[in-house]
Amino acid sequence: MALLARLLYDVQKLDLEIDAAERESQTLRGRFGETEDLRTARQASASREEERKNLAARLRSLELDLGEVEDKIKATEKALYQGEGQTPKELASLQKEDGFLRSRRGEIEEQALETMERLEEASRQAERLRQEYEKLEATWKKEQGGLQAELEKLKDQFQKLQDKRAKLVAGIHPDALDAYEELRKRKGRVAVALVEGGICKGCGVDVPPSQQNEILRGEHLVHCSNCERILYMETQ
Ligand SMILES: [Zn+2]
Structure with a gap:
């Protein structure tokens, strides 16, 4: 489970690159x-x-x-x-x-x-x-x-x-993927937000230390209390 938020974060990186490639392709076609x-x-x-x-x-x-x-x-x-x-x-x-x-x-x-x-x-x-x-x-x-x-x-x-x-x-549970896709649709193509310096980079709101620990334990997906995005922290 510790891997799930990270996996979703990596999927999102690819999805953002795919979005950019699609936009570029449309510009070229135009x-x-x-x-x-x-x-x-x-x-x-x-x-x-x-x-x-x-x-x-x-x-x-x-x-x-x-x-x-x-x-x-x-x-x-x-x-x-x-x-x-x-x-x-x-x-x-x-x-x-x-x-x-x-x-x-x-x-x-x-x-x-x-x-x-x-x-x-x-x-x-x-x-x-x-x-x-x-x-x-x-x-x-x-x-x-x-x-x-x-x-x-x-x-x-x-x-x-x-x-x-x-x-x-292929290595992600379909339910987690569905939740990711659904959030992505609602949250401007960004479903997973990085927590940096104790702040959700998705909305800029503080993530309390207890929640940060929860994210690091990775037993389940943790959502930002403000923007609802899945939170992800990079371990040092
Ligand atoms: Zn947030």
């Missing part, structure tokens, strides 16, 4: 998955790339329009210079058409130039954002790998603690 930074960087990169594509498509379309207008201008010029047999009215109409086409060409060229400048800027930014995202992603992947390794280590540690605990509790 860090799995994408970060807000990574998501934001990916969205920024994707939306700039989208803009770049749209501008490139617009430029292609303007270049096609320009080609068409050029062809029409050539055809009109040809008609004007081979102008034999045309009435003055037909010639005037061709000249008007030529003027219209040339001003249309000017407009398209201006738009194409502006689009080209915007495309260059968008391409530069898209490239910069893509590189930023890739850098961030590489760091993140490395971190996630590190987390995985830490978690594996913790799992190992957890298993070892559980094995140790199983061996230890």
